[in-house]
Amino acid sequence: MSWTDLAANGRILIVDDAMENIQILHHVLGDEHDVLFALDGVKALELARNQRPDLILLDAVMPGMDGFEVCAALRASAELSSIPVIFVTALSNPEDETRALEAGAMDFISKPFNVAVVKARVRTQLTLKRQADAMRELSLTDSLTGVSNRRSFSDTLDSEWRSCMRAGTPLSLVLIDIDHFKLYNDSYGHQAGDSCLQQVAAAMQRCAQRPHDMLARYGGEEFALLLPQVDASGAETVARRLLEEVATLALPHRNSPTSDHVTISMGVVCMQPGADNTSAQLVRAADTLLYEAKESGRNRYRIASYG
Structure with missing residues (x-):
């Protein structure tokens, strides 16, 4: 599959301070998607602004800026707020999941994760993102000329x-x-x-x-x-x-x-x-x-x- 095909299937940003976790997720998703990665929250926000991923897989526990702060920063940004976030984290308490959802995450996956579950949830969020983008495009397009309104x-x-x-x-x-x-x-x-x-x-x-x-x-x-x-x-x-x-x-x-x-x-x-x-x-x-x-x-x- 070419890079163009991967980009068409969705660009995913993986954010985790452990390279081995990034490598595992890249192995799971890299054959179907264009995958980017960041090892900390600051770099993640920079990549999100410059590369505009379709989905972010975000670890919760990271040194410095943790995943909850990154998610909140994304939701507070007019440019980035529409990017869906899935937490992929070793945290597993209901309170952690609630906190992630309240921060603006769309889904929550606990480690160790099931590969089939990750793929299915990624596919679901990318589909919802495309549908939302299509509806937004319609609302922002002049119906007569086809240019922006x-x-x-x-x-x-x-x-x-x-x-x-x-x-x-x-x-x-x-x-x-x-x-x-x-x-x-x-x-x-x-x-x-x-x-x-x-x-x-x-x-x-x-x-x-x-x-x-x-x-x-x-x-x-x-x-x-x-x-x-x-x-x-x-x-x-x-x-x-x-x-x-x-x-x-x-x-x-x-x-x-x-x-x-x-x-x-x-x-x-x-x-x-x-x-x-x-x-x-x-x-x-x-x-x-x-x-x-x-x-x-x-x-x-x-x-x-x-x-």
Whole structure:
């Protein structure tokens, strides 16, 4: 089985201060899953943030940060709280199991464990995780265009803002408006308008190629493209590509005062997240620049960089 197949079957993080326990679990699960491991709680949280496992198998008793503290930290994190946790531990008292469940664990397996039981419970939790992810994806997707919706954008903006602040990297945002879209609907009808939105969204999605880039329908004919760890020069390159991709569609717009085909206007902002600014300021700045682009003739972008 290839690494890609293992990743598709689920990425599992094993956390235990005893390497022999990790080796046993790796032997049990490694043929079907992509397995990571950590020997302490601090490293486990770091791997969880960077690798985003689908499931964590967690020992309770570890030096320093124990399993209960790790589980509580996971549940307190907006980025990591959806990762299911199974305690795999030598503790076996009902009180220990209760404490694990109260900390946020989904299941509890006592050592020495039965291999078949471990596999079955891992399979169950991964299945539940996939179902929950699918439902969440539906709730965060715009039904017409298939890109993310505004709620998803807001959640992602907050998490990427915090992530870029920790890493000391910039965050860029492009607010996009389809020019004279009301006139388009008036000219061609709402069904054609829906088709226009779908085609423009698909064209812009081709400009969001990195895993963390995010295109969202912000409202009506307005879209937002979030570009984590992209500086002003990179954001401007993306803005130019957006103009080109939409122009390539060559969608007729006979009543547009700007062009005979559908065009877009954009406000582009790059900001260095820090203690003296907020994600709301990033959005307001992009909105102001979008207004300037529209006032100065449309089918163009305005860009600024802060910090």
